[in-house]
Amino acid sequence: MKTYLKRAFQLSDSGVKGLAKSIWSFFLYYVSFVPPMICVFLFADRLLNGNTGKPVVYLLFMLAATLVMYLVINYNYKTTYDETYQESANLRIDLAEQLSKLPLSYFSKHNLSDLAQTIMADVASIEHAFANAVANSIGFAIYFLVISVALLIMNWKLGLCVLLPVLTSASVLFLTKKLQVRDVNKHYDKLRDISESFQNAIELNQEIKSYGLKEKVEAQMDQQLDESENLQWKAQITQTIPVTIGQTLSILPIGITATVGLSMLASGQVSILILLGYIIMAAKLSGAMGGVLLYLTEIFYLDARIARIGEIKNHELQGGEKAVLSDFNVEIKDVCFSYQKDTQVIRHASFTAEQGQITALVGPSGCGKTTMLKLISRLYDADSGTVQIGGTDIREIHTDSLFKYVSIVFQEVILFNTSIMENIRLGRLDASDEEVIRAAKLAGCNEFVSRLPDTYQTIIGENGAKLSGGERQRLSIARAILKDAPIIILDEIAASLDVETEVQIQTGLNHLIQGKTVIVISHRLMSIENADKIVVMKAGTVEACGKHAHLLKQSPTYRKMIEKSNLAEKFNY
Ligand SMILES: Nc1ncnc2c1ncn2[C@@H]1O[C@H](COP(=O)(O)OP(=O)(O)OP(=O)(O)O)[C@@H](O)[C@H]1O
Structure with missing residues (x-):
């Protein structure tokens, strides 16, 4: 009964x-x-x-x-x-x-x-x-x-x-x-x-x-x-x-x-x-x-x-145990994933992003780059294959433990309707005001924050409605700097920044990524030409991996993208 x-x-x-x-x-x-x-x-x-x-x-x-x-x-x-x-x-x-x-x-x-x-x-x-x-x-x-x-x-x-x-x-x-x-x-x-x-x-x-x-x-x-x-x-x-x-x-x-x-x-x-x-x-x-x-x-x-x-x-939760990691090489092994049944978005993808190196994901729009980042950060679990950090399958790591090691800055920034100080502090809840302000300065926030009526105490509205796209993006970078996690994931972070602001956050970014496992997506191919490794994706698969010069010779998709990127530079309204 x-x-x-x-x-x-x-x-x-x-x-x-x-x-x-x-x-x-x-x-x-x-x-x-x-x-x-x-x-x-x-x-x-x-x-x-x-x-x-x-x-x-x-x-x-x-x-x-x-x-x-x-x-x-x-x-x-x-x-x-x-x-x-x-x-x-x-x-x-x-x-x-x-x-x-x-x-x-x-x-x-x-x-x-x-x-x-x-x-x-x-x-x-x-x-x-x-x-x-x-x-x-x-x-x-x-x-x-x-x-x-x-x-x-x-x-x-x-x-x-x-x-x-x-x-x-x-x-x-x-x-x-x-x-x-x-x-x-x-x-x-x-x-x-x-x-x-x-x-x-x-x-x-x-x-x-x-x-x-x-x-x-x-x-x-x-x-x-x-x-x-x-x-x-x-x-x-x-x-x-x-x-x-x-x-x-x-x-x-x-x-x-x-x-x-x-x-x-x-x-x-x-x-x-x-x-x-x-x-x-x-x-x-x-x-x-x-x-x-x-x-x-x-x-x-x-x-x-x-x-x-x-x-x-009764929906199944993501499993995993508490874990302490010391090696932060990220290895993707034969990963497949679909959001909806029958529409595979990632197909048998494999590559490694090494600690202390910048790995860039490139590929045509919709090929699965952001999805790959979501799988690496365990926002989703792969349908088959494994994502490993330091040799441990991330499905064995409880997300609370995993998220301590990963900082993510996504294209779409999510902010809370509270003060700028509290929004940045979400990166590390026990950070002092001074630490928050230091991270904000490194991310190029200080200049626009000082113009706001209550500076760091200004309430920014629902999802940061009172801020511009570039300002919201800088806040999320400040959050990541404050968190100082060993794995940094950057998805198109420069998409809504003007050239001047991009230069301003460059120092902060360099500071952020020092010695870390950095995985980055950028549509501006020039910005990733010097990456330690470029992974070229096409329709959910990894077509090729290597440095810029190697890929120009080996990857038709990469070559095509570079050509298109050069044309785009000449685009006029
Ligand atoms: N939440 C979702 N539910 C269902 N399908 C999705 C979802 N997010 C993305 N997709 C689909 O998965 C595919 C890959 O999307 P993804 O965002 O990973 O591509 P991308 O390479 O990052 O694209 P872009 O360069 O345009 O940002 C696309 O066809 C997209 O429509």
Whole structure:
């Protein structure tokens, strides 16, 4: 049972315990209505037997029963809400921790807006269902089972009059579950699409305006909203009809029990007291079932949400152990990799980048250079073959250990919406302000930072929105200088720098790469002509390796690139 609940609702161990406690409290909640009914029943029995004395005992009993009810309701409320909110807080933390450990390949295969929706909306839906529906429905089901046995034993005919309509009302809902879930999920998926479209429209605002796409984008959104409205209508109809039928059926036990009971009373098959008891019970179960039917629909829609959360929670993490490395030669051996199934981006690539040397990756756009750097830094794991550092397969090294040895400066700089000081300090969290400023100066940041209103304390906006491309790039170089890792990976770092800034960061770069294993991509071939080794890539394969002069003779791709590069130098607008 525990394993089933854990898997079915993606609960933690404490979550299962909490749910069990909550189910128990709901069971007690329903049971707590029984003593007052027994009290009424006994009092009626006394009256019918002609005993009209003081009903003080019954009143006291009723008072005690009401007090117990109050305590049970309190316990139920506290248990359910405490456990629910604790578990959903744990779930959110678990998901956030899991996301931080997932390999980058997971994110390239999933839609980010979808992930955000899963963490926010799906967890909120589960939280709501747990606080209201799940424990309540299960608690009611157990209570219903116990009461059913008692009712059938005492008088099976009247028992069936109470139970059958209640069971039929629940069956209507279960029989139409597939249909309801299908339509509600269609609407829900559309809402996710809309949320993604809105996010895209906001992110691409500049492009939409500059290419005059406003009306087209608005029309697409209008259409999506119309489709969503239609789907919502459809979902509401498929949901409302069975719920209404179910709720109507759930009221029937009172009428049926009264009708059948009275005829049984007339023929002497049942006493007035028993009939009264069954009618009270029918009324009680009818009322409870009306609410439970609504809860059941809420539980039906949890499946897809729980599945999405399960997919994140159970996704395989990158393995590896803590490691201390002292040799930083990087060796790529027969590596193959694809982002998506069937589209291999790296094919049987092999080369070595030696410590103390600069190794440059060159090749036509899209040939897999950046992908290769991502494999070397274990942002992705190779599908086959190995990437080794100092003879150790990096899959055996935990990423926390590995990242200590690798500094990466990518073409696309990611910055946080905090101060310049804190953005650079991400390179080494225990660095002092002086060390941060020294790294910033070496990377050529000081000049533009000193012009900012709060210099190093200036908040730079989301992903450094308040900075130019070149300034953002220099901050990421400063980060790498501060980290001072033995393996340096540079992907097109000069792409958004002007000539003057490039000269400024040259000293910093020379300082950064001294004695390190440097692997660099640069489209400006002149800047890598003096590299110790140039690796020429073509369509995911390594075509040739060597120095500039050697490659000019041996590699047609390299020769072609040099020729094109010379032509590009002559390009005029
Ligand atoms: N996250 C991703 N998901 C799916 N495909 C990707 C992803 N990143 C890159 N690709 C594809 O992999 C191939 C290699 O891309 P990569 O960025 O490694 O090339 P590159 O040689 O660095 O290109 P460029 O010189 O233009 O930067 C390309 O076809 C690209 O479309």
